[in-house]
Amino acid sequence: MLARVTTFAIHGVESRRVTVEVDLRAGLPAFTIVGLGDRAVREARERVRAAVLNSGFEFPARRITVNLAPAYLRKEGPGFDLAIACGLLAASGQLPPEPLERTGVYGELALGGELRPCRGALAVAEGACDLGLGALVLPQVLVEEAALVGDLEVHGAGDLVEVAAIVRGERPGTRPAPGGVGAGGATVAGGPDLADVRGHREPLRALVVAAAGGHNLLLAGPPGTGKTMLARRLPSILPPLTRQEAVEVTRIQSVAGLRLAGGLAPERPCRAPHHTISASGLVGGGSVPSPGEATLAHHGVLFLDELAEFTRPALEALRQPLEDGRVAIVRGQRTAVYPSRFMLVASTNPCPCGHFGSRRCRCTDGDVQRYRRRLSGPLLDRIDLLVDVGRPAPEDFAGGPVARSADERERVAAARERAAARLAGTGLACNAQMDAATARRTVVLDDRGATVLRRAYDRGTLSPRGHDRVLRVARTIADLAASETVTAEHLLEALSFRQDAEGNRDEDVA
Numbered sequence: 001m002l003a004r005v006t007t008f009a010i011h012g013v014e015s016r017r018v019t020v021e022v023d024l025r026a027g028l029p030a031f032t033i034v035g036l037g038d039r040a041v042r043e044a045r046e047r048v049r050a051a052v053l054n055s056g057f058e059f060p061a062r063r064i065t066v067n068l069a070p071a072y073l074r075k076e077g078p079g080f081d082l083a084i085a086c087g088l089l090a091a092s093g094q095l096p097p098e099p100l101e102r103t104g105v106y107g108e109l110a111l112g113g114e115l116r117p118c119r120g121a122l123a124v125a126e127g128a129c130d131l132g133l134g135a136l137v138l139p140q141v142l143v144e145e146a147a148l149v150g151d152l153e154v155h156g157a158g159d160l161v162e163v164a165a166i167v168r169g170e171r172p173g174t175r176p177a178p179g180g181v182g183a184g185g186a187t188v189a190g191g192p193d194l195a196d197v198r199g200h201r202e203p204l205r206a207l208v209v210a211a212a213g214g215h216n217l218l219l220a221g222p223p224g225t226g227k228t229m230l231a232r233r234l235p236s237i238l239p240p241l242t243r244q245e246a247v248e249v250t251r252i253q254s255v256a257g258l259r260l261a262g263g264l265a266p267e268r269p270c271r272a273p274h275h276t277i278s279a280s281g282l283v284g285g286g287s288v289p290s291p292g293e294a295t296l297a298h299h300g301v302l303f304l305d306e307l308a309e310f311t312r313p314a315l316e317a318l319r320q321p322l323e324d325g326r327v328a329i330v331r332g333q334r335t336a337v338y339p340s341r342f343m344l345v346a347s348t349n350p351c352p353c354g355h356f357g358s359r360r361c362r363c364t365d366g367d368v369q370r371y372r373r374r375l376s377g378p379l380l381d382r383i384d385l386l387v388d389v390g391r392p393a394p395e396d397f398a399g400g401p402v403a404r405s406a407d408e409r410e411r412v413a414a415a416r417e418r419a420a421a422r423l424a425g426t427g428l429a430c431n432a433q434m435d436a437a438t439a440r441r442t443v444v445l446d447d448r449g450a451t452v453l454r455r456a457y458d459r460g461t462l463s464p465r466g467h468d469r470v471l472r473v474a475r476t477i478a479d480l481a482a483s484e485t486v487t488a489e490h491l492l493e494a495l496s497f498r499q500d501a502e503g504n505r506d507e508d509v510a
C-alpha cells in the first residue's frame with residue numbers, strides 16, 4: 001500500500017514542496033527513510049514510531065520505506081515528522097488517503113504524539129498557498145503566523161490524534177479573517193529614548209537625517225561620549241513597518257527560529273553583533289545555509305559597534321548586502337538568497353586608545369595609521385553621514401533634552417512620505433537607495449544651491465562620488481524641511497556631514 005503526503009522543506013527564506021511517499025510491504029519489519037535527509041530526518045523514525053504508538057494507533061509490523069521527493073533536494077530538520085506519521089497512518093488504512101492529497105502538513109512530533117513548532121511556518125503557508133493546496137495542518141502555536149497568508153485554510157492541532165480528526169473531516173478548520181491578524185503598522189513602544197542624550201546637537205541631527213533618508217551612518221569619537229547610546233536610540237525614530245515589510249521580517253525571523261509563535265513582527269529589527277563575529281555569522285552561510293545578521297537586520301538597523309575591531313573578511317563580506325540588498329549563498333548546486341536591506345550604523349574611536357588629538361593619547365603614528373586603514377575600503381564608500389561625536393559641554397548636562405523620540409519620529413515619517421511619493425514607481429523606498437542618475441534627476445537645486453555645489457566641486461573639495469552623496473543627503477534634509485527644491489542651506493548642512501573618522505573632509509577620503 002502506498003500513500004502520499006505533501007509537506008515542505010525550507011530553502012533560504014522560502015519553502016519548497018516535498019512529497020512524502022510511504023510504502024508498506026510484507027517482509028521483515030523495517031523502517032527506512034531515503035531522500036537526502038540530514039540526521040534530524042533520520043531520527044524522525046524513532047519519534048514517529050513512539051508518537052504513533054502513544055497516540056493509540058497501530059504501528060504496522062511491515063517493511064516500511066519512506067521517500068522524501070524530490071531526492072536531489074537536501075532535507076533538514078524535524079519538520080517532516082508529521083507528514084511521515086500521516087503517510088504511515090494512511091498507508092496502513094488508519095487514515096483516509098484522499099484528504100491528505102489536498103492538504104499540506106508540517107510539524108515536529110514529540111514522543112507522546114504532541115506537535116512541536118518548527119521554523120518557517122509563514123514560508124510554508126506561502127508555499128501551500130502557491131501550490132493551490134486547500135488547507136494546511138500544523139502545530140496550534142504556528143496558526144497565527146501561517147494565517148498571515150490570505151487564501152489558505154489553516155488548521156492548528158495539538159497532537160497527532162487531533163491531526164487525524166482534522167484529516168477525517170471531524171474538526172472544521174479555522175480560517176482567520178483576512179488582515180485580522182496584526183495588520184502591521186505598530187510603532188516601537190518603550191525602548192530607549194533620544195531624550196536621555198545630553199548635548200550632541202549635531203549627532204542627534206545626523207541621526208534624524210539618517211532615519212529620514214535611510215542613510216548609513218558612522219559615529220566617531222573618544223570613549224564614553226555616547227556613540228553607542230546614540231546608535232541604540234535610532235530604532236526609536238524609525239517609521240513603523242508597513243504590512244509588506246512586517247511580513248518579510250516575520251518570514252526571516254521565523255526561518256531563523258527567532259520566533260516560533262505569534263503573528264506579524266511588531267517592530268523593525270535592530271541587530272548589534274559583537275565584533276568577534278565571523279564573516280558567515282554576519283552575512284549568513286554554514287554547511288546548512290542559515291541567515292546572518294545582515295538578513296536578520298532586513299528593514300531595520302545593523303549596528304556595528306567598534307567598527308575597526310571587526311575582522312577584515314567580515315567587513316568585506318558586507319559589500320554584497322550593502323550593494324544589492326541581498327546575500328546569495330551557494331552550496332553545491334543550490335543558491336539560497338537572503339534579503340538584507342538594512343541601515344548600517346557604525347561607531348569607532350579615532351585611534352586604538354580613543355583619545356586621538358588630546359594629550360592623553362598614547363598611540364604612535366603607526367598605531368593610528370594601522371587602525372584607520374582597517375576602516376577604509378568598501379565600507380566607508382557606502383556611508384553617507386560621517387559624524388564626529390565629541391565630549392558634551394558641562395552645561396549640556398544641566399540642560400534639558402535636545403530632542404525627544406516621539407517628535408522626531410513624526411518628522412522622520414513625514415520626510416519619508418515625501419520621499420516615497422517622489423520615488424513612487426522606481427522601486428526605491430528611500431533617498432539613500434537612489435543611484436547617481438536618480439539622485440541627479442530627482443534633486444532640484446535652486447540657483448544658490450547649484451552655485452554652492454559647483455563651488456565645492458570646483459574647489460576640488462568634493463569628489464564625483466562625494467558629489468552624489470551630498471545630493472542624496474541634501475535631498476533628505478530638504479524633505480525634513482518639507483521643501484521640494486533643495487536650497488543652498490540644505491546643501492551646506494549636507495556638506496557638513498562629510499567629516500570622516502579621521503577628521504578629513506570628503507575631498508581627502510575619496
Ligand SMILES: Nc1ncnc2c1ncn2[C@@H]1O[C@H](COP(=O)(O)OP(=O)(O)OP(=O)(O)O)[C@@H](O)[C@H]1O
Nearest residue numbers: 196197198199200222223224225226227228229392
Ligand atoms: N551625551 C550624553 N548624554 C547623556 N549621557 C551620556 C552622554 N554621553 C555619554 N553618556 C553616558 O555615558 C555612558 C557611556 O556612553 P557610550 O557607551 O554610549 O559611549 P561610547 O561613545 O560608545 O564609548 P566607547 O567608545 O567606549 O564605546 C552612557 O551609557 C551614558 O550613561
Ligand SMILES: [Mg+2]
Nearest residue numbers: 227228305347
Ligand atoms: Mg561604545
